[in-house]
Amino acid sequence: MRLTITGADGFVGRAVVRRLRDIGTAAELLLVDRAFADPGPERRLAGDLTDPALLAAATRDCDALLHLAALPGGAAERDPAASRAINLDVPLRLIEALSDRRLVLAGSIAVFGAAPSGPVDDRTVPVPDSVYGTHKRMAELAFADAVRRSAIAGAVLRLPGIVARPPAATGFGSAFLSDVFHAAGAGQPYALPVAPDATSWLCSVRACAVNLASALLGDGAEQAAVTLPALRVRMGDLAAVLARRFPGAAITHAEDPALRRTFASYPPLTTPRAAALGFTAEPDVDALVDAVLAELSPNPRQGCPQCA
């Protein structure tokens, strides 16, 4: 089995590659990204997926493809044309190029818009309110139609907020949701820009990678969009757990209405369809913090080497 992963050198991509190594898959991997920071045992293809020749090379010999490459939300909002090229046209071309093969697209909870007005479940029809969410929703619709026509197999998996992204990650207005882990790990004070009762849908990168690898390797029934499970985290609860783990950390709260509205006004979420497909997320804040710390450092009691 030959698997291609796009965005493979990104934060989530690296975690998926680690997961595939950990489970010892016999699959042959082709990793695609604009550039790679380090060498590695897998075959690598560096270039831009908006280049048709590169997209053809990325898809030619694979049995299944996981598409993670994207222009993040903040950058998409600043450059809608670039978002269209990367977040819409590339997935549409992948759907066409991979006809009859397996394609897993990384979707996003951004399709629901900031601050959905009521609880979200598998029957909620998304209404996006950002460039990024709009292009993600458009790609979902095209994917669902291709599934209906039996022109593609696979799924679109809507990712919640994935923590903790590296401190240097750019283009994500949601950076505070990750930065608070790094600051706590480094024993530094951190002012969360949202109040204790603000709520976000979060999942560790480890759980996310397990879900994505499973979808890529799986041969389950074709699915249109599936909202992945996520933990709805109150920021006050997250601050309390981090303060207990890192007694030096002093986490305070401010209130930035725009960040609150976009990233921390998420209502209750239920995802029975994802559960039935075997996808999981952390069940509580302690488990989430454990999973994040385990990924950041071999010994969480020692703090986070990335943060030092």
Next chain:
Amino acid sequence: MRLTITGADGFVGRAVVRRLRDIGTAAELLLVDRAFADPGPERRLAGDLTDPALLAAATRDCDALLHLAALPGGAAERDPAASRAINLDVPLRLIEALSDRRLVLAGSIAVFGAAPSGPVDDRTVPVPDSVYGTHKRMAELAFADAVRRSAIAGAVLRLPGIVARPPAATGFGSAFLSDVFHAAGAGQPYALPVAPDATSWLCSVRACAVNLASALLGDGAEQAAVTLPALRVRMGDLAAVLARRFPGAAITHAEDPALRRTFASYPPLTTPRAAALGFTAEPDVDALVDAVLAELSPNPRQGCPQCA
């Protein structure tokens, strides 16, 4: 004011041009279509909008554009790639090309899918289930996002079934909804492929053209998608009214489950947003038949010249 109309030589396009002539607009018209059957006083541009040079010529000097050109549903289902090029990529390019100017896109009730499961109103979030409906919904989402960013002005108007299309119209599985008028007008028997209790959302081409011309000329607030008003017609009621008008017509009913599901299983529809914007449709079947006959023939009592 310079107005461009694409698909201007089509069934709906011709009706819009007639309407603009009737109201004596001072606007300068540029008509765009793949080809034109007849000459006329307006400037004409023949070619394919998927050609970037033609699209540039169509948009360069206009203040407002009405985009009617489309690949119909049946043809879209047979050739999804062509539908993507015509029904998705062209509207996306128009949104970009017309930034800050007025754009009215012809949308479609196909975005709601065949046989919506419950009554439809302005809060119903569409879930398409066809290639055509999917691309129309994707274009709606892109338009709504451009309106949100103040990158475009105008609206997407979702058209119901427009009657009576010419008998030769191809690519429309909904042809029976028009053909019954022509058969009745010619005093010929006609077997409707759906039962008397089947229901469709219909509007005369005249009312449709009035609505579209008004949207094109209007300078109302920017709108995302607006479902145009339509009359929910029971096929038995339509057959009865036509039989009364054309005593020679013998209209019977068969039942084709696929046609019933796709074109004649429409639930109750309420469109207060369209009403508030001044858009109208015929209030009852008699008015609908009147409007259709008036368009087909100068003297409805004499039958329809197109049908003879």
